[in-house]
Each structure stands twice: as structure tokens, then as C-alpha cells.
Amino acid sequence: MAKVIQYSQVGSLDNLELVDVPTPNAPADAVVVEIRAAGINPIDWKLILGIRPSAPFTTPRRVGTDASGLITEVGGQVSGWSVGDEVIVRDAAGALATHVVARPDQLVRKPASLSWEQGAALGVPVGTAYQVLKSLGVVAGTTLLIHGGSGAVGQAAVQFAKAWGATVIATASEANQDRLRELGAVPVVYGPGLVERIRAAAPGAIDLILDAAGTDEAIEASFDLVDDRQQIGTIVLGYRAAELGIRAWSGGSPIPLTEEEQRLRHEAVSIAASLAEQGRFEIEIGARFPLDRAADALRESHSGRVRGKVVVLP
Numbered sequence: 001m002a003k004v005i006q007y008s009q010v011g012s013l014d015n016l017e018l019v020d021v022p023t024p025n026a027p028a029d030a031v032v033v034e035i036r037a038a039g040i041n042p043i044d045w046k047l048i049l050g051i052r053p054s055a056p057f058t059t060p061r062r063v064g065t066d067a068s069g070l071i072t073e074v075g076g077q078v079s080g081w082s083v084g085d086e087v088i089v090r091d092a093a094g095a096l097a098t099h100v101v102a103r104p105d106q107l108v109r110k111p112a113s114l115s116w117e118q119g120a121a122l123g124v125p126v127g128t129a130y131q132v133l134k135s136l137g138v139v140a141g142t143t144l145l146i147h148g149g150s151g152a153v154g155q156a157a158v159q160f161a162k163a164w165g166a167t168v169i170a171t172a173s174e175a176n177q178d179r180l181r182e183l184g185a186v187p188v189v190y191g192p193g194l195v196e197r198i199r200a201a202a203p204g205a206i207d208l209i210l211d212a213a214g215t216d217e218a219i220e221a222s223f224d225l226v227d228d229r230q231q232i233g234t235i236v237l238g239y240r241a242a243e244l245g246i247r248a249w250s251g252g253s254p255i256p257l258t259e260e261e262q263r264l265r266h267e268a269v270s271i272a273a274s275l276a277e278q279g280r281f282e283i284e285i286g287a288r289f290p291l292d293r294a295a296d297a298l299r300e301s302h303s304g305r306v307r308g309k310v311v312v313l314p
């Protein structure tokens with residue numbers, strides 16, 4: 001038997017339950033992956049809590065999209081993958097489990113030098129960071145401001161932007177300033193006087209802004225720092241993007257990602273994995289929980305206290 005985390009109503013993380021289900025068989029066009037680690041993303045707890053709307057329940061709903069593990073069965077129509085391959089899984093359904101079914105386009109080979117936890121931490125954060133920076137137009141010579149630079153998306157965005165030759169200013173709490181320096185960003189503490197500190201830290205004008213914080217302070221500061229609000233992109237306040245006049249990708253945005261944006265998110269995982277294998281991309285694990293404490297893992301992510309990625313280990 002396999003084990004999965006599921007829920008049948010929204011509103012509380014206490015609604016989660018760990019249940020036994022038959023171990024899945026591989027459909028003809030997919031594989032079965034035995035999960036070694038799964039990544040927690042904010043969208044997971046937003047859906048469970050009902051913060052992000054979802055369709056009415058017809059059956060219990062499983063949790064999670066990002067994982068890493070071993071292929072244990074390959075469907076008859078699948079080529080290029082074999083039993084025993086170590087893989088990173090992205091955009092799957094029900095990754096908080098011991099096993100998950102995944103299509104070939106949801107798989108990336110896990111470099112041997114990456115831990116299971118690091119592999120599971122890549123999917124949503126690196127895909128989001130990479131796509132948003134590409135869509136904003138971050139290139140060599142750009143001065144980029146990241147609000148919320150110490151989270152999983154923020155850290156990925158700092159590293160991609162630095163690799164492309166941009167100057168990065170990033171906000172975080174006092175406790176996370178050294179981490180941002182280690183990644184190559186110029187750190188700035190948020191709080192009163194934020195705009196003045198950012199201007200002092202930037203060598204010139206701010207060109208582009210990624211909002212990974214979603215606070216009123218971040219948005220108001222952004223409006224003071226750039227003239228054109230289309231230079232600002234959010235991954236948190238998508239539901240307010242039209243009202244604010246800023247760009248948005250996910251984060252509650254009613255506008256779905258384009259095929260090109262989806263492609264960018266997919267290619268980011270293999271690029272980040274390759275960079276990590278070369279020692280050029282760091283993946284920070286902020287907290288670890290066993291599968292039977294998945295609700296606690298989600299609470300930790302929801303708290304906003306964790307730096308880096310929360311992972312669950314079956």
C-alpha cells in the first residue's frame with residue numbers, strides 16, 4: 001500500500017489526513033515514482049485553507065506538486081526513462097505521498113550530487129523565479145529589486161539574476177541579511193525608511209522589481225522607485241494586479257500563464273539542477289518534516305518564519 005496526504009474540505013490544516021491507498025500502477029503514458037522527498041509550496045496551504053479558490057469537492061483532494069524519487073514502474077508508451085532512474089518531479093498531482101504518477105514532461109533527471117531534499121526543493125520556486133525574471137526582461141546591466149529575497153523564490157531569483165550579470169538589491173529581515181550577501185545580492189532591511197535605504201544601496205536607478213513579499217510596504221516602495229508600473233511584477237498579489245497597474249504571474253491572477261511562460265517554468269528546473277551540480281546554484285533547506293507531520297510542514301511554510309524551502313520526507 002502507498003500513503004497519501006489528502007483533505008475533503010477547506011478551511012483548516014487540521015482537515016489533512018494520512019491514508020493508505022493502493023500503490024499506483026503506471027498508465028501507458030506515465031511512470032510511477034517512489035518519493036524520497038517532497039517540497040512544500042505556499043499554494044499548497046492556500047488551497048487547503050481556502051485562501052485560493054478551487055473547484056467543488058467530488059472526491060478527497062491530494063496535496064503537493066514537487067518531489068524527487070526513484071522510478072519504480074514505466075508505462076508501455078514511455079521512452080527515455082527506466083526503472084531505477086533518479087528524478088525530480090514538477091507539477092505532479094499529490095506529491096505529498098510515498099508514490100506519485102508522473103508524465104515524462106513532468107520529470108527531470110536528478111544529478112547524483114544533489115540530495116533528494118534539494119531535488120524536491122527546485123520545482124515551483126526556481127520555475128517561478130526564472131520565468132518571472134525572463135518575462136520582466138532581466139539581462140546583464142539591469143538593476144533588479146527583489147522584495148522578499150530570502151524565501152525560496154527570492155533566493156532562486158537572486159542567483160539567476162546574478163548569473164545573467166544583473167545587479168540585485170533584495171529586502172529581508174535583519175536575520176537574513178548575511179544570506180543575501182552570500183548569494184551576491186545587496187541586502188536591505190525592510191521597515192520604515194525602506195525607500196531611502198534602497199536608493200542608498202542601488203548604484204543607480206532601479207530598473208525592474210520582483211515582488212515576492214506581497215506587503216503594502218513593498219508595493220508602496222515600488223511605486224516610489226519606478227515611474228512605469230509595468231516594471232513591477234508580483235507573484236503574490238496577482239488578484240490585485242489590474243487594480244494596482246502592475247504585472248503578475250500566478251499569485252491569484254485571473255490571467256493564466258501562456259504556453260511560453262509554462263515552457264520557461266519547465267526548463268528552469270533542469271537549468272537550476274545543472275547549475276547546482278556545477279556548484280553555481282545553492283538550494284537552502286529551511287525545515288524538514290516526516291510525512292505524518294505534513295500539516296506541521298504546511299504550518300511552518302504558512303508562518304513565514306522559514307528561510308529557504310520546507311520539505312517532507314516519506
